[in-house]
Amino acid sequence: MKTILVVDDEEKIRSVYTKMLKREGFKVMDAENAEQANAILLKNEVDLILLDINMAGVDGTVLYDIAQVFHKKTRVIVASVYPVEDQKTLIKGAADYYDKSDGLPTLIQKVKAVL
Numbered sequence: 001m002k003t004i005l006v007v008d009d010e011e012k013i014r015s016v017y018t019k020m021l022k023r024e025g026f027k028v029m030d031a032e033n034a035e036q037a038n039a040i041l042l043k044n045e046v047d048l049i050l051l052d053i054n055m056a057g058v059d060g061t062v063l064y065d066i067a068q069v070f071h072k073k074t075r076v077i078v079a080s081v082y083p084v085e086d087q088k089t090l091i092k093g094a095a096d097y098y099d100k101s102d103g104l105p106t107l108i109q110k111v112k113a114v115l
Helices: 011-023 034-043 060-070 084-090 104-114
Strands: 003-007 027-031 048-051 075-080 096-099
Touching: 003 011, 003 034, 011 027, 011 104, 027 034, 034 060, 048 060, 048 104, 060 075, 075 084, 075 104, 084 096, 096 104
Parallel strands: 003 027, 003 048, 048 075, 075 096
Antiparallel strands: none
């Protein structure tokens, strides 16, 4: 079973993504900030991170850089309200990018394609 870490500072978003991904058969963990996410990554094997960019404190760009150095096998889909082209400018080299306004079926499709 593939493991996904949802990193988003909005509890409602984390909850919706977690429920949806669990229904699709994934093991899901979540974190409300980059610090929590890093602690989870240090203790667990994670196949994919759904990563928000704009979070209080340490933002998603920093967590992405950390993941690239210390968790090289973990893929990342940036999931943000920013348009995809802006996401690609802020975080270069992610496995995929998701505009939150594109709807949940698009997110599921992207997750399955990356995994």
